[in-house]
Amino acid sequence: MKQKYWILERNVLILIAIPLPVFAFAYLYTTSGNMELSIPSFPxxxxxxxLAAIIVLLAxxxxRFNRGMKTxxxxxxxxxxxxxxxxxLTMARFWQLFIAGFLCAFGLIVYENPGFTVAYAVxxxxxxxxxxxPDRIIRLLRLKGEDREAVEGLKVREG
Structure with a gap:
């Protein structure tokens, strides 16, 4: 169980880290005025x-995650x-957040709409x-006793 948890944590961190520099570039491009890129025009x-797709995707x-947790x-x-x-469920959620991050960067660089910056902040x-x-898993699953102790054991890295 511990190895699967650490793989999950690593994969989630990768999905968090990849859109971040892409959005940062889009933000710096739209706010600096020093760069000129040939951005194609979209309707x-x-x-x-x-912007609506990002909001729907986040919701x-x-x-979906919370319904899955109830199950x-x-x-x-x-x-x-x-x-x-x-x-x-967590990986599915983070893939959706990953896509939302890229949509925010796309929208910001193409339309320079500050709404995409707010959407990225959300x-x-x-x-x-x-x-x-581990604490979040315990809270979400409302674990007690041995199950709680087993999940708390995920906090400690070995080796």
Whole structure:
């Protein structure tokens, strides 16, 4: 279980880290005025569609994850299976946050709409609140006794 948790944590950190410099570049490009890039022109209506898609994607990831967690809590399965299901739901959520981050960068660099900066800030907040930790797993699954101790043991790295 511990090895799967550390793989989950590593994969989540990768999904967090990749869109960050892309968005940072888009933000610096739109605010500095020192660079000139040949950005293709897209229809104006796509601005609203992309921003709405980001909002829907963020809401969908939140709702889908929480519904999945309710299902896991309601099942009488071993803790290893619960943590594995949590990991599956978490990876799906972070792939959605990953896509949202890239959509924010795309929208900002193409349309220079500050709404995409706000959307990225919300994405970062959701990312930081969703990052897997043993304490979060314990709280979300409402673990007690031996199951709680087993998950608390994930905090300690060996070797």
């Amino acid at each position: 104006a209506w796509l601005n609203g569609v992309v 969908f990831s939140y709702v 896991i809590k309601g099942r009488d399965i071993p803790i290893e299976d619960k943590v594995q299901e949590y990991g599956r 994405t970062l907040i959701l990312t930081s609140l969703a990052k897997p930790t």
